[in-house]
Amino acid sequence: MGNLKSVALPLLLAFFLLHLPFAESVWFFNYHIHVRNDLPSCNSPPHQPNLLLHCKSKKRDIGDRPMTTGQDYTWDTKINFFRTTLFFCNTRWVGHKSRIFDAFVAVRDEDRCSEYHSSCMWSVRADGIYFSHNNATWFNEYPW
Numbered sequence: 130m131g132n133l134k135s136v137a138l139p140l141l142l143a144f145f146l147l148h149l150p151f152a153e154s155v156w157f158f159n160y161h162i163h164v165r166n167d168l169p170s171c172n173s174p175p176h177q178p179n180l181l182l183h184c185k186s187k188k189r190d191i192g193d194r195p196m197t198t199g200q201d202y203t204w205d206t207k208i209n210f211f212r213t214t215l216f217f218c219n220t221r222w223v224g225h226k227s228r229i230f231d232a233f234v235a236v237r238d239e240d241r242c243s244e245y246h247s248s249c250m251w252s253v254r255a256d257g258i259y260f261s262h263n264n265a266t267w268f269n270e271y272p273w
């Protein structure tokens with residue numbers, strides 16, 4: 130028994146130490162990322178999606194989402210061991226503009242997104258993609 134313990138414990142420890150850095154998320158803190166469609170809806174038929182959003186990281190694909198004005202696309206993420214967690218979104222305002230923006234970058238967002246319900250708030254508007262750390266004041270961080 131003593132032998133088993135003296136072998137098993139270091140093995141178990143080694144297993145965790147080796148795998149920890151490569152896990153998708155090792156920190157417990159959970160972030161919510163919101164991307165809201167605040168585009169004008171006047172020029173598109175009602176209930177017709179005017180925004181196509183597709184967000185992903187290297188390891189995780191949140192999926193393609195056609196969105197109508199007012200809709201919110203949301204997912205959660207934790208931060209990986211090396212703090213390299215990064216989600217980017219391909220954003221297409223149908224018939225107008227398209228661009229890619231970074232919706233979550235661990236080192237950029239870990240502090241500013243912890244202020245309001247652990248949320249990163251994005252708003253897609255006619256002149257760009259806005260960020261808010263409090264869901265009240267907005268800054269055009271990615272003009273089209």
Ligand SMILES: *[C@@H]1O[C@H](CO)[C@@H](O)[C@H](O)[C@H]1NC(C)=O
Pocket residue numbers: 163248264
């Ligand atoms: C942000 O504020 C709007 C109202 O201004 C509200 O409808 C929405 O639920 C809020 N979002 C979050 C994530 O709290």
